[in-house]
Amino acid sequence: EAGVTQFPSHSVIEKGQTVTLRCDPISGHDNLYWYRRVMGKEIKFLLHFVKESKQDESGMPNNRFLAERTGGTYSTLKVQPAELEDSGVYFCASSNSGANVLTFGAGSRLTVL
C-alpha cells in the first residue's frame, strides 16, 4: 500500500509569490488533514477534509491559505501571496472513516525569502 505522498518536498519562493502544495492520501481514506510546523514551534492543525468537504478549518491562519479537495481524492494547499512567516514544513495526513490513526506524509518544506 502506497503511503501519503506530498509534493514538492521542498519549495523556495520569494515573498509575494504563490505556492501550491499537493497531498495524495492513502487510497480510500476519506479523512485528510493538513498540519504545519513553523521553526521552533509545535505542529499545528490547519484543517480537516472528509471526502471533498471541509469538516474543520479552524486552524487556517488567514485568507491567504486556500485548501481544496475536489473529487475527494488528492488535496492542494495554496498560499497566495506568501509571507516570510509562512516558512515551515507542511504535513498532510489521512485516515479511513473507521479509524482514528493518522498516517502522515513526509512533509513539504516551504521557504519564503
Next chain:
Amino acid sequence: DAKTTQPTSMDCAEGRAANLPCNHSTISGNEYVYWYRQIHSQGPQYIIHGLKNNETNEMASLIITEDRKSSTLILPHATLRDTAVYYCIVRFNTGGFKTIFGAGTRLFVKA
C-alpha cells in the same frame, strides 16, 4: 481535547528501556491516549493508543494508570534510531475530532 504534560527531554542508553511519562489528569471517560513520534525531518509516525488497558505492539508498550490520569510509553530496547520527539495526545476515538500535538518529549538515545 484534554491537555497533556510531558517532560521536555529525556536521555536513554542504547539497548535499555526508554520510559516516557505523560500526565493527562483532565482526561474524560471516553478519551483515548495516543502516542506519535517525529524523527527529525520526517512526518509524525503513529506508535500506539489505548483507553484503559495496557497495550503492546511491535513498536512499544503503553501502560495507563488505573485512574487514567497518567500513562507511560515504553520502548523496550531503545536504539539510536528511536531518537525523536514523542507526543502524548488525548482525544476521543471517533471521527471529526482533530489530533492536537503539544510540545512532546525529545528523547535522545545515546550509544
